[in-house]
Amino acid sequence: MLRLHPYEYHMPAALDEALSLLSDHGDDAMPIAGGTDLVPNMKHGLFTPGHLVALSRVREMRGITSSPAEIRIGAAETLTSVATHPEVLAAVPSLARAAELVSGPQLRRVGTIGGNVCLDTRCAYYNQTKFWRKALGYCLKKDGDVCHVVKGGTRCVAAHSADTPPVLSVLDAVLEVASPDGKREVPIRRFFTSDGIWNRSIGRSELLVAIRIPRPPDGTRIAFQKLRPRQAIDFPLANLAVRVGLDDDGRVSDFRLVISGMGSYPRRVGRVEDAAVGNRLGPSVIEAVAEQAFRQCHPLANITIDPEWRRAMVPVLVRRALNEIAAA
Known part of the structure; x- marks a missing residue:
């Protein structure tokens, strides 16, 4: 049986209190919201904090509000709340869909969107x-100095396995991040890094407070x-989000494709827009985009499923997404 180590559990009611606790206890403290990923990792000895700072009662991190310009989602809102909220369903149904496909229903009821954005790589x-x-000699990400995925590798390539960030990326979401020194805003495209050990540009004593999503244009x-x-239940072997902007004539004016699950961060696939912009979204354009995505994506052997099969599935996912958009 896997057991948890001893720790002290704190339940602050305000953001300032939570930030103060994280700052006071330094590297010996970690935030916890739903805990659906953190607790199993603690049982495996991947994290051994002496203090857990619970975020479920932090009022500044709750609520879903909307304005004519944007939707703001508190980072401590559950994935179920995001997936079923009327404003999210009406304005950004793709985000509701991504939240709905995270894990299973029991975990979505407690897991949070902030936790999904900040999900540890796998x-x-x-x-x-x-x-x-x-028995294996550990690895670069924890306790060792060897990468078992890339022989001789000096940088961790653990896989980014969250579902909502690709959608948030094509939506140009902005993240509100708070620290004891104040608040800052980070465009989600600048939030992730290529380092699988810590793949997000947020300090250990900082918190993701909310996600702001501009309303997409007509x-x-x-x-x-x-x-x-x-x-x-299962984590993704790959996932992707596609954004297509159509002009009054039905031609593609804006095209973005973000794929995750391949490496340590969600990656915008380059050059695919060359095949789409200025054209109608017909079978030939869809096939050209799918072929370009296949050439651009090279999964690593960082999860148990064969990387060549995962790569072969990339154009399949692209075709499904674009056919869905074309049929809308």
Whole structure:
């Protein structure tokens, strides 16, 4: 049986109190919201904080509000809340869809959108028990100095496995981040880094407070696709979000494709817009985009499923997403 180590649990009611606790206890403290990923990782000995700072009662991190310009989602809102909220469903249904496909219903009721955005990267050599990892000599991400994915690698390539960030990326979301020194805004395209050990540009004593999403202009269509072994619970083998802007003549004026699950961060696929912009979204354009995405994406062996099969599925997901948009 996997057991939790001893720790002290704090339940602040205000953001300032939560930030103060994280600052006071330094590297020995971690925030916890739903805990659906953190608690299993603690049982595996991947994290051993002496203090957990609960965020469920922090009022500044709750609520979903809207204005003519944007929708603001508190980072401590559950994934179920995001997936079922009328404003989210009406304005950005693709985000509701992505939230709805995270894990299973029990975990979505407690897991938060902020936790999904800040989800720790995963790897077949990292997300194991301490006994298993020790037998292999550990890895770059935890306790070791060897990457078992890229032989001789000096940088961790654990996989980014969250579902909402690709959609938030094509939506140009802005993240509100708070620290004891004040608040700052980070465009989500600048939030993630290529370092699988800590793949987000947020300090250990900082908190993601809220997500602001500009309302897409008229003519914008977005689709989300997720690949996983079973249609419940499993983390993605790959996922993607596509944003297509159509002009009054029905031609593509804006095109963005973001894919995740391949490496340590969600990546915007380059050059695909060359095949789409200025054209109607017909079969030939869809096929050209799918082929370009296949050439651009090269999954690593950082999860247990064959990377070549995952790569072969990239154009399949692209076709599904674009056919969905074309049929809308």
